[in-house]
Every structure is written in structure tokens, then in C-alpha cells.
Amino acid sequence: MSTPVPGTQRSFDARRRPALGGLNRTFLLIEVRRLLRNRRTVVLTLVVPAILFILLKSDRRGIQLGGTVINPATTMIGIAVYGAMLAATSGGAMVSIERALGWSRQLRLTPLTPFAYIAIKILMAMLLGLTSVLVVYTIGAFSGVEMAPVTWVLTALLAWAASFVFASFGLFMGYLLPSENVMQAIGPTLGIFSLFGGLFIPVNLLPLVMQNIAPFVPTYGVAAIARFPLLGGPFDLAWLISVLVWTAVFGLAAMTLFRRDTRRT
């Protein structure tokens, strides 16, 4: 033993706390490995959006809908947002499983702070979201999607930004629901968000009823902003308001439940 015998140390104050509340690279790397080991997560967040994109893009010219041709690039960006959302939500929702296993409680017996834990969960969710966007964009690039180089980069970054909004949503659901229900509840919810928010088919081509509902769906703003560098035109402030409001709603909800969960009673 290189340290003094426990219990005979003269000053317990001399022991240090970890930097950054315990957040570190080893922790993140092992978390990534754990994520990749979970086949269900990999299939759901990487394979499903890829298949959906291949089905929806139809051919080089895009899908035809009531005489309107949808540019495959528009579809690709929508699916990338979908992938980022799916990945980030399921990443955030992992807290549900970790709470059920007692892992969160175990971590409270270590120097890792609750905020460092949440930061790790958000980083993991966003990393998974980025991977999903990259998979969809790679398939897009090989299947004839054409955009200016700067548009590729900008739209990818904006699609990825959606994962931040939905990482909070995932955390919120993870703290709200028991683990066995969390994915069952999230799957259909995200499906509705995607359809109404115009991820699969742009909002202006949806039936009128759906067009009226669309602005109130959490995906509406993120999808429109992600497509903006491609489509151009006037920037609608409602998009930005949608993103800010939903980020605040999910963030505050997640924070409230997280506080309740980690409070020392």
C-alpha cells in the first residue's frame, strides 16, 4: 500500500474531491461502449432512420405527392432530424433503466455530482444523435442527394442541434416513467411528433388539419430551421420560438424531476 493505512491518516481534509464533479474521459468512453453493446438502441437509432430514408426518397428525383416533387435533400434533412431525435431521446431515457437498477443510487455514494451525471447523459445522447445524422447523410451522399457543400454542413449541424432539445425530452421521460414502459411510450409519441412536425412529408404538403396543428408540435421548429439553408426564403420567427419554448419546457420538466430524484430526504 502506497497510501497510509486507512484510519491512521492524520488529516482527512487532505483528501481531494475530483475535478469537474467527476466528469471524465474514461467514464464517457465506457458509456459509449455500453451504448454500442445495446443492440436495440443501435437498431432503433441508426438503422431505422437509414431504412426510412431509403424508402421515402424513392428515386433520384424524389417522391411525388399530388403533383409536387419533394427534393430528396428535403427528405434527407427531415429524416436526419428524426434520427437525431430518436437517438437523443433514447439516450436521455437511459436514466430510467439506471434508476431501476439502483445505479443512480450507487453513484450517489461516489464523488460524482448529480450535475456531472446529467452532463454525461446529455453528452451521450448528443453523440448518439450525431452518429444518426451522419449515417443518414452518408446514405444521402451515396444516393444522389445534391446540395452545395456549405448547405450539407449547415443542415447537418442544425439537424444535430435537434438532439439537444430531445435529450431533455428523453431525460424528462426517463425520470417520469418506469423503465419497462419508457420506450413503449416514447416510440409512438415520437412517431406523432415526426408526422405532424413535417419530418417525413413537409408541412405545406400535409392535409390542412395537420398543417394547423403542426406549429404546436416540438419537431416543427427544429425541422424548419434545419431545412432553412436548403430552402431559403423568409425566416419565420415562429420556428425559433417553437425551439426555444420546447427546449425550456423539456429542460425545466427534466430538471424538476431530476431534483426530486436526487434530493437528500
Place this chain on the structure above:
Amino acid sequence: MSLAVVADAAGRLATTTPAAVDLSGVHRTFGAIRAVDGIDLHLELGEIAALLGPNGAGKTTTIDMILGLSQPDQGTVAVLGMAPSAAISRGLVAAVMQTGGLLKDLTVRETTRLTASVFANARPVDEVLERAGIVDIGNRLVRACSGGEQQRLRFALALLPDPALMVLDEPTAGMDVEGRRDFWTAIRRDAGQGRTVLFATHYLEEADAYADRIILLRQGRIVADGTAAEVRNLSSGRSVRATLPGADQAALSALPGVRSVEIRGDRVLIQSLDSDAVARYLLSSTPAHDVEIVVHNLEEAFLALTGDGSPQ
């Protein structure tokens, strides 16, 4: 400050180290249930103590407060001279909980590396796996580990910060006899280095075999506190039997610690808290022979002190 510097009568400076655990007037209620109903407990550094009691006696509630997982309604809790959360964040206190707390999709080694990474200073991963006796299953997924192996993994994780205080809550619940023995062998070997160990158990034999001190809890209060032998004596002492024709009941009853004297023909049966004094008297002052001293086991003491019929 964890070191108090005091001057004695002669003006010399002396340093005192803080207590490993210091509970003072601690109460904790859950609704109408008084889970902990006024506990004062002082553990010195280096002690190996057992919190013994039936289910619902307040063992886990007490441990949760020592670990800072919950707060007392009344009273104070200090661990190594500081608040529990401060001791945890410095890696001074570690705990082995009863169940759960492990990720099933990580290997034994990954779990250990992950946990090691959050401490400012941690012992090497291989060292703690070795000391917990699980170095050979390092690459096994947690889900494939037996209950005993998972418990030794929790023990390995608790060793990482090289804590001054190790707290174990019913650490061998659900283990088979061999698993329990292996587990305690590892703990005992480790405690030999001066670590303070506090464990909760409802296995009497564990408290008897592995603790230097037994703290018996009943309905949220400490009903006995001492060595295993002292706790046994507290409730029922020992009985002394001898062959003594014409025994003088009055003289025997007057001996110190004697609680009852029964005479059956030539045999006498004496219940006493001080069996040594009885035996010494019988052998030196009377013609008694065939003297037997029967030690009441801890189980009898346990039942007497924690059963519903015992005085509070």
C-alpha cells in the same frame, strides 16, 4: 477541521482524531413509523462493529443517514468529523449495499474502471479486483455473475477510494454458506489494515464471528451495545449447574449477579450474570462437584432483547 488540537493540563499539545461515526440524538420518522427513535452511536477508528436487529429495527435507516442518503429529522450525524456528503466526495466512506447498483451490460472490469474514474485518487483496478477475489472474472458481464460474485464486485468498488470507513448493509443476504464465508474472509483480511467497518446484519452468527462490537437495535433504539460476550450476558447471562447435596439456597442467592437458584435433589441450577463468581464459590467454599457452565448463545440473547416481551 478533522483534527482537533487541544492542550492538556500541562499545556502540552495533543491531537485527537475524529470519531469514525458520531450519531447524536438521531431521530427519523416515516409517517407514523419511528424508524430511528433516538440513537447515540460513537464508533472509534478501527472498530469492526455490527448493527444487529430484526427487520424493521432501523438498521437500513441508520445506515442511510450515515451515508448521507437521507437526513435525520432530529439530531446530528458526523462521519470522520465532517458531514456525510463531504466524506463521500473525498472518498473517505464507501458502502456495499444489499442489492442492485450495478449495470448489467458492463463487465466486472469495466464497472470497476468506470467507478474508479470518478475518484480524485483511486487504488489500481487490478489491486481491488485481486483483493475482492474476482480478478479471474474481470471480463465477465455483470448479468452473468452470481449473487456472490456481484457482491464481491460491490466490495471491490468500495475498496477503490481506500476508504477510512466501510459500511455494509446486509452484505450477504441471499448468499449461500460458502459465498458468505468467502465474502467475510475478504472483508476480514482487509479490515486487518485498520479500516473501520460497520455492517448491518440479521445473521447472528455473522455478528458474533466478524464483529468486535455488536450494537443491537430494536424498534429504532439501541438495546445493547458491547462485545458479543457482553451482549449475551446482558440478557440472560449463563447458567451454572453442579451436584451439591444439601445446598444452601439463601447463600447461593446472595452471590453477586445471581438471578435464580433452583434445587432439584442433589443438583443445583443457578442463573447468573457472573458465572465466574458462582463457580469460584462452589469450588472453593462448598463440596460441589461436576460443575458445568452453560453459555447462552447469542440467539437467545437476541430473542430476549429484541422480542416483544422484553422490557424497553
